[in-house]
Amino acid sequence: MSRQQAADYRRRATHLRSVAAQIDDAPALRLATHTGPSTWLGPRADASEFALRASIWGAVSAAGELRSTAWVFEQRAAELEAAALAAEAAHAARVAA
Amino acid sequence: MIVGYDPARLARLRSETVRALDHLHSIRSDDPAAGDALARVRALQRVLDSDLRGAVDAISATDPLVRSALRTDLSGSLAAPRRHSTGGGGPHPGGEQFLHGDLIGPPTRFSSLTTLELMRRLDQMLLESDRLGSPDASDPFGASSSAEYADMVAELRRRVGGNDTDMRAMLVDHAATNPLVGYIVATEGFSDELVVAVAASSLSTSAKFLRVPGHHADAHRAMAITALLERILDDPALALDFLDQPGVIEPLATWNDDAFSFERIDDSLLADLVVTALVAAPSIDTSLESDAYRVLGRFVTAAQDDHLDLGFGPSFSAPLAVVLAAHAPAFLVSATNGNSVTLVPRGGDGVRIGDRSELVHFLGALMHDPIGLSVMTSILHDLAADITPDDEARHQQFGAFSLLLREAVDAENDDFVARADQLVRVIDIGGGLVDFAADQALSYTGAGAFTRFLVGAGIDAGVDAAADRVSASHIDAPPFDALAALVLRLESIRQLLDDAEIRHGSTDLEFDLARRAVTAVDHLFTTGTATIGELETAMTTLVEHARHVIVIPELVGFDPRHSDPAGGDRAVGTR
Numbered sequence: 001m002s003r004q005q006a007a008d009y010r011r012r013a014t015h016l017r018s019v020a021a022q023i024d025d026a027p028a029l030r031l032a033t034h035t036g037p038s039t040w041l042g043p044r045a046d047a048s049e050f051a052l053r054a055s056i057w058g059a060v061s062a063a064g065e066l067r068s069t070a071w072v073f074e075q076r077a078a079e080l081e082a083a084a085l086a087a088e089a090a091h092a093a094r095v096a097a
Numbered sequence: 098m099i100v101g102y103d104p105a106r107l108a109r110l111r112s113e114t115v116r117a118l119d120h121l122h123s124i125r126s127d128d129p130a131a132g133d134a135l136a137r138v139r140a141l142q143r144v145l146d147s148d149l150r151g152a153v154d155a156i157s158a159t160d161p162l163v164r165s166a167l168r169t170d171l172s173g174s175l176a177a178p179r180r181h182s183t184g185g186g187g188p189h190p191g192g193e194q195f196l197h198g199d200l201i202g203p204p205t206r207f208s209s210l211t212t213l214e215l216m217r218r219l220d221q222m223l224l225e226s227d228r229l230g231s232p233d234a235s236d237p238f239g240a241s242s243s244a245e246y247a248d249m250v251a252e253l254r255r256r257v258g259g260n261d262t263d264m265r266a267m268l269v270d271h272a273a274t275n276p277l278v279g280y281i282v283a284t285e286g287f288s289d290e291l292v293v294a295v296a297a298s299s300l301s302t303s304a305k306f307l308r309v310p311g312h313h314a315d316a317h318r319a320m321a322i323t324a325l326l327e328r329i330l331d332d333p334a335l336a337l338d339f340l341d342q343p344g345v346i347e348p349l350a351t352w353n354d355d356a357f358s359f360e361r362i363d364d365s366l367l368a369d370l371v372v373t374a375l376v377a378a379p380s381i382d383t384s385l386e387s388d389a390y391r392v393l394g395r396f397v398t399a400a401q402d403d404h405l406d407l408g409f410g411p412s413f414s415a416p417l418a419v420v421l422a423a424h425a426p427a428f429l430v431s432a433t434n435g436n437s438v439t440l441v442p443r444g445g446d447g448v449r450i451g452d453r454s455e456l457v458h459f460l461g462a463l464m465h466d467p468i469g470l471s472v473m474t475s476i477l478h479d480l481a482a483d484i485t486p487d488d489e490a491r492h493q494q495f496g497a498f499s500l501l502l503r504e505a506v507d508a509e510n511d512d513f514v515a516r517a518d519q520l521v522r523v524i525d526i527g528g529g530l531v532d533f534a535a536d537q538a539l540s541y542t543g544a545g546a547f548t549r550f551l552v553g554a555g556i557d558a559g560v561d562a563a564a565d566r567v568s569a570s571h572i573d574a575p576p577f578d579a580l581a582a583l584v585l586r587l588e589s590i591r592q593l594l595d596d597a598e599i600r601h602g603s604t605d606l607e608f609d610l611a612r613r614a615v616t617a618v619d620h621l622f623t624t625g626t627a628t629i630g631e632l633e634t635a636m637t638t639l640v641e642h643a644r645h646v647i648v649i650p651e652l653v654g655f656d657p658r659h660s661d662p663a664g665g666d667r668a669v670g671t672r
Contacts, residue, residue: 012128019131022124028117028141029213031149032263034110040102040156048148055141057270062134064274069130 002084009077013070020066023059032056102156111153118145206245207252212263215252216271222249223277227311237320238277250285257287265291272298276314276321283324289335296325297342300349319360326366333378337385340374340392346399350413367412375420379442386442390427393420393440394450400459408465418463418472428498453501460505473502607642614639 023029035049121142126135207215226232226239240246256264272278272295279299282291299322311317329339340346349370353361375393379386396417400409408414421428427440438456439447451459463469618635 012130015126015128016131019124019126019128019134023134023138024213024217026117026120026124026138026141027113028121028145030211031110031113031117031145034106034113035149038103039106039110040152044152044155045102048144048152051144051148053266055137055144057266058137059134059141060270061274062137066131066134073130 002080002087006077006080006084009073009080013073013077016066016070016073020063020070023063023066026059029056029060107153107156111150111157114145114150114153118142118150121145203255205248205252205255207248208255210252212256212267215256215264216267216275218245219249219271219275219277222246223275223317224311226277227313227317230313232313232316232320234320237317238280250281253281254285254287257291265294269294269298273301276317279321279325280317283321283328289332289338292325292328293335293339293342296322296329296339297345299325300345315360319362322362323366326362326370330366330369330373333373333381334385336370336374337378337388337392340370340395341388346395347402350399350409353410353412362412364412368416371413371416372419376423383443384445387445387448390424390440390442390448390450393424394448397438397451397455397459400462401455408462409469414463414465414469415472418469421463422472457501457504460502464502464505611639611642614642 032049032053035045035052039045121138124135124138207218210218222243222245223238225243226237229239229242232238238246253264253268257268268278268282268291272282276299279295281287282295287295299318329335349362349367352359353364353367375389379389396413409417424440427442431438431440436453437449438451438453439449441447450456460473464473614635618632618639621632621635
């Protein structure tokens, strides 16, 4: 059971990292290079850019958090695997005795 | 309203926005752990769809040149941007600088990286330093052993110095998750403005609870914040500016709470920050007084937060109490001014720091801490000592301030009751003194005795610190009046006798004798007919008995016969 749970955690961690990578690769994160005063000027432009930068940061930090969660999942998986290994060793010792 | 634009660039922006939206649509996940992240991706989608594309479409609907550009293959049309102006604004003089600012310094090995790639490289460097083991405070990120560190610093300087606003914004944002950013900005001579922004980002509430990968992430974070605070403390005005940033006070005030088990930030550094910002800065430059009051208002607001139910903690309580003492005159005036608490800086307009109930809560948060409590009691002493017989306004102010403190104590929770009870007694006596003084033309100020009484009532851990502080600052206290001293002596001994923890192995008989002596002196006071001489005799007896019961030598060492009997053998009125 522990090994199955550990595998689930590892699978989820891999998935979360892939989602994080997708976010990192999103062209949306580089849209700010097409804005700025060389493209347009005015309050609406400013407001749009502000919203853009704020939401880009939201997405960038989301990717970071996904990686953090993935890291935590991997830690849990490692702990579960260690526990399973210890249980198996104990069982083997009992059988041998 | 758009006042100027380049049709070709606008068309390119629209096509890139559409491409970006397509990609965002493809990001999906059924894992609940990704729910929050996907919500932020969808938020970005909405901004692209409505704000950005909506704005471009609104322009193109009215300008045939943009529509034309939208129909053209735009890939090679960026060489010579043209500008249209719909108003008097004209082209922005620094328009191109936003994208191609003059970089400061020669290229480095990182110069070909985009901003995002540079941030990823910083993340890798953080993880590499994590692998070096437990960080050393003198070089927490292993700069001395990294071949890339100097180049990274040079590259960041080069871009930030070149007014790359994207780079600045990204550094500020990235500092929330990568403490190496804060450390570099703090220690490598970046601008004050960037230091404050990065420090605020590193200390934001969301950053505080963000998990940073790495085995030594907490230690790295604490060291980066320490470096930033040390840099900020170099300049009191900068310290004030930093504390004026939204959202930094609560995370700082609770950082060292045991409940969070974060790597601690040195308490004295935090205390320095508060006192430097709120006392030193306005002392050096009085024009900063209103800023200091505004920041004090931020602390008052922070005290209302549930996270601070147990007070500000030792890092902030004592320094804030010192701040309160430094600005006591302004507080005194405001305390009598109805519901809104407004502090008036010299030569400036009043700064509202909260309403009365908020201030009460703030004072309560300070008094949770023993040191904060003892400093507050010292303030009461200082205020009482300053009162002169004909200063009715001062009487009212002191009474109002005492009332605020009393309300603050009442407002606190049950855990606070034991300490609060004693403080209530202090405040009652303080208020009583003022009432008494009003009736008697204030013959009795009792500064020295009042101080010692307050110190005695300061209780447990606060006693020693307060005693040191008071003895250092009031060594030349004026002679106190014998009657006031006796009143205070009686009250302090009565309280101490009630406190089982500070009796030292006395017998029941000794304790009973001391209590009887208290009752005897009390009786003399309440009859209102005893002379000072009679009271002093009874008090001497009481002190003799109390010596066998109480272990605080400063209190029982007091000998009323050595006091200055300025009041003479005067009949005592009922208090």
